[in-house]
Amino acid sequence: MIKAVIIDDEVNAQNLLEKTLLRYFPNKFNIVAKCGSVDAGVEAIKNHEPELVFLDIQMPEKNGFDLFQDFKVINFEVIFITAYNQFAIKAIKRSALDYLLKPINHVDLADAIKRFESKNEGNFAQKKLSLLLENLNVNDQNVSKLAFSTVEGFELVHSNQILYCKAESNYCCIKKIGGKTKTATKTLKYVEDLLPVNSFKRIHKSYVINLNYVVRYHKANKEVELTNGEKLPVSFRKEEDFINAILQNK
Incomplete structure (x- = not known):
């Protein structure tokens, strides 16, 4: 069974999550503690050493991110729970971590648990959470280091190393x-939302490119040529936005 801790300042939310886990995943979870604050959650994690922590972000006195300051080594996985804060959600995504929006949907919960179970033992929890805290402390438009979920785990990539992204x-x-080439287990739209908007542009339903590596645009063929010599299509609907973006990115 998966040993888990629930940390949420709302008792009703704690109980609902516990009931959902027991109903849809019978004999899979052992909820060893339900805590109403970060400090209580820290104590529970140290006492019970869970494999998985369901962690609410918005709580009084301390928020969920403050919890990690009490651990030198993070040897548990985290699924964040939140109802607000789009910036925090973006930072969580960038760090290849899972989150659930309130009210929790059992389908989304199942997806998050499936991803948790598919991960290797003792994998990248420490690195992912360290990256999350780094992402939370930088300007939203200038985040350069991103984490992309892959079949093997996750890949750390600086945005300035990315030439383009292609939908598959x-x-x-x-x-x-x-x-x-690395394959992320996410859609192009998901990846696009993580990239710095000043440097990356969607040019086609299948392509997002780094504007810094554009060499020229062939208007007759509607193709953009990149520094590596590759030519990618620019759709009619995206052409005007792309040209404006290039002119502004000089």
């Missing part, structure tokens, strides 16, 4: 300037 069904291929 429900996955996204990330082409780096060195020639390597």
Whole structure:
């Protein structure tokens, strides 16, 4: 069974999550503690050493992110729970961590648990949470280091290393300037939302490019040429926005 701790200042929310877990995932979870504050959650984690923590972000006195200041080594996975704060959600996404929006939907919960179970033991919890705290402390438009979920775990990539991103069904291929390609287990739209808006532009339903690596635009062929020599299509609907973005990015 998965040993878990629930940390939420709302007792009703604690109980609802526990009931949902027990109803939809019978004999899978052992809820060893339900806590109403960060300090109580810290004590519960130290006493019970859970594998998984369901952590509310907005709580009085201390928010969920403050919890990690009490741990030198993080050897548990976290699924964040929140009802607000789009910036916090973006930072969580950038760090390849899972989150659930209140009110919690059992389908979304199932997806998050499936991802938790598919991860390797003792994988990247420490690195992901360290990256999260780093992402929370930088300007939203200038985040350069991103984490993309992959089949193996997650890949850390600086945005200035990305040449372009290409849609592949429900996955996204990330082409780096060195020639390597990584496949993220997320859609192109999901990845696009993580990228700095000043440097990246959607040029086609299948492509988002880094404007810093554009060499020229072939208007007759509606193709953009990148520094590696590749030519990518620009759709009619995206052409005007793309040209304006290039002119502003000089």
